[in-house]
Amino acid sequence: MREVRTAFRRFWPLTRGDRKWLLAIVACVVVAALTETASILLFAELTDTALKAGSLAAFWGPAAAWLGVAALGALVGYLGNSLATWTAERFVLRLRAKVFRHVQDMPPHFFQKHRQGDLVERLTGDVEAIEQMVVSGVVGTVAAAFSAVFYSAAALWLRWDLALVTFVLAPLFLLAARRFGGRIRSASQDERVADGAITSVVEESLGNVVLTQAYNRRGDEEKRLDREARAWMRASVRGARLSEMYEQLVEVVETVCVLAVIGLGVWEISAGRMTLGQLLAFAAFIGYLYPPVRNLGQLGLTLTAATAGAQRLGEILDAEPAVTDPAEPVAEWPVRGWVGFHGVSFRYPGAARESLTDVTFTAGPGELVIVTGASGAGKSTTSKLLTRFYDPSAGVITLDGVPLTNVGLEFLRENVALLPQETLILNGTIRENIACGRPGASDEDIERAARAAAAHDFIAALPEGYDTHIAPGTAALSGGQLKRITIARAMLRSAPVLLLDEPTAGLDSVAARQVVQPLRRLMSGRTTILITHDLSLAPDADRVLVVDEGRLVEAGTHAELVARGGAYARLAGPVPWAWTEETLVLRR
């Protein structure tokens, strides 16, 4: 029960703004319960006055009253239920937006830890489960409580002694709910986990279908899905079996109660202490009274099932973003592009060792600084720190001399354009894909950026040109063409600092050359930090930094470092780069 309270306290604030509607729903629910009670009393009157006496004249009055009460009941029932659905859906909307906003601020390692399918399940199934508890649960409890009170009061008024017998038996329902609550909750939690796992497997497999087909992994993938699907089936069948057992048990308990009351009633009638109308009305009350009591019992089940969702969402909401916006960011200024790393060290959350240790370097406007080194040396980590996906564990990174931790995050990312290693494509047209570099850019600007990125010609040759629809993984364009679209996007951003992470990775030398020319244009006049294994641009760089196991081991121009014959010379290989065909083609 403590978990329910915690979950409730956490998510109830999201109903702010809609509480007046919740009150209106409760009012409808109360009126609806009152009309039901009145109907049953009118039924008793009809039985005793009209039915038993066989008098049609005595029929019209109570019948008209009953009809009026039923019409009022129908109206408030309609209003209350429609309003309840609307309020519940608004809650879902708000909660999902809140969780989604939070997830979007999470650092890269968060997404490595949580599989996508699991996150999807949390944003759909779990969000709805919490609504069941916070909105529908509250409305359901209030409705059940009021109905139970009204029916009990009416039953007491009709025959207090029979009513007491009924009340004595009522706790049997709650007892049954208690017995099953814990087990149903654990089944529901398992079901959600398995649901998320299935979505993950399907997503991962379909996203990797080329690998699956090329390496004949179909059987393995099917086995993976089968394993998760079986786990889901087991949890789902266990949950359904428990719920069904509970339902059937409750049915039996209910029959016992009704029979006890009718038996007593028959005895009372035979002794002349009760009328038939009273007994029928009483039986009707029990028929009406037990469902709300049962609902109250079942509500416990809904609540316990929902806490499983609440715990899973809580895990997400409690995960802290790796960086936060400064409380008082420095005022925005026209950024020149001076970048400084001052004694920067960094360890990934949970990692055993540092990925960067005591790194110091600067880069200024118009400069090209190349960061190179073996795979896993820590090159990409510098780009994650400069765009503030993480903050250094020690040392300071500055932009125009201002520590990044004092710069507003949006402003920083407007001024430091990242061209990441992966070609990131949005689901949309080519135009939209380029325009996301600078929202609101005109068509002329987009085309100019595409021309500068050597992308215009192939885009214009497509049947739908800039309106061609592309999506991650499904685009009918080559890797190099997609890369050039992302370069156009970065060009459009025209940020003073440009961070390029392996821009030619995965491209053959022809495609790489097609990409490098526009990159040169993109670099001119900006501070460019180029992270790469491909040293073909090194001779043009103002400085080359060599990173090894997180440390900056060498820094200087290409010529200086080759002459030194150290780590860089080993990376660059035996052939001087200035002489290779590639470099000759690429030189300015």
Ligand SMILES: Nc1ncnc2c1ncn2[C@@H]1O[C@H](COP(=O)(O)OP(=O)(O)OP(=O)(O)O)[C@@H](O)[C@H]1O
């Ligand atoms: N999320 C993470 N959690 C823990 N360690 C990480 C994480 N990301 C990277 N690392 C580690 O940090 C080190 C540096 O990684 P980084 O991605 O910066 O290397 P890199 O030099 O860019 O490599 P590559 O050339 O292969 O892209 C590696 O040893 C890597 O294992």
